[in-house]
Amino acid sequence: MSLQRLIFFVLSVLFFIATAMWLKDEFKPKWTKYQEKYYGEQVLKVEKEFLAATAAKDKELLEKRLVSLKKPVYEIKQILLKGTYSWSKQQNGDKVDRCMTCHIDEDKLKAVHPSTKELPFDIYGCTVCHGGIGRALSEEVAHEGMYYHKRQMELRLTTAEIMFDFWSELAILTPEESDPNERLEMGNFKKYSITGDKAIYVGSQKCLKCHKGLTSPHVERWQRIKFKTFERVKEAPDYIAGTDGYRKTCLKCHTTGYDEATGKFSEEGVTCEACHGAGEVFSYFMEIGKAPEGQKIAKVGTYGTPYNVCGPCHNTRNHEMRLKFFQERGGSDEWFYPQHTTPYKTSFSGKDEAGSKSLPKIQ
Incomplete structure (x- = not known):
């Protein structure tokens, strides 16, 4: 040959x-x-x-x-996610996750992913938390750069920007609201840790170990006033006589870490994490010697940043139910006047001598 x-x-x-x-x-x-x-x-x-x-x-x-x-039909299963890939990520076209082609047992997935109630697979997919290449169908390619378990996800958190990117991706994947003014920002997802689970509230005592010395005037004022708001709420006639639903409305703003699903909260009063968010994420950076990175995260949502955490609670309409309660049952209007601020302003009555609108006295 x-x-x-x-x-x-x-x-x-x-x-x-x-x-x-x-x-x-x-x-x-x-x-x-x-x-x-x-x-x-x-x-x-x-x-x-x-x-x-x-x-x-x-x-x-x-x-x-x-x-x-x-007689099953073997087929590629995929989720079409909101948004598109970009050339900057060396990908383009529709954003899809095909992980469930192999990981087909949804019951098992839900059992090990309790967060799917709030971040369901059919909206957020898998790669937003686990990484990897969602479009791939071969195991080797799909699992490239993947974070298999929570510890690996946590170890990738080396800078605040990684956390911001994660929250921003959740905002992109979330379906748009019917109201265009309700556009979600990354700050809306500050309650989630890098694993997709709800971030843990560590408690104000952990914060105060350092900040009682670092930011004494701010801490002293907050402890004297905001930390104790729920003490006054519990004494209010409308809270005492109110239904469970009525009280839940109070708990949303006068406790820290309130969970509407369970009715539980982390602490009474408006403590550190009520404004700065669950401390698990930024306290992690403090503990590993990267305080500036933790500060970046703690400041998201506070005064001067795009997403404002103050608005939902500092809204005069939140107390409409209180006005209705006292008008129907009678009582003293002193409960509308926080001891540390000027009288509560609203728009339910005519103008007072100063020209502003204030709550009418309950006769």
């Missing part, structure tokens, strides 16, 4: 092998094995339920489910 024929033969064999491998991956991609395993497990599960079922209607429904599970 001549050298030319030998080379041609070797190249032909290599071409045949490469073609066979390509056809195998094309008609039976590697990701199908994960779906086969999932559907196999589901068949066994439903068969057990079928044997245990006693009602004819239940058996009929389970039998139909078994038929569909035994």
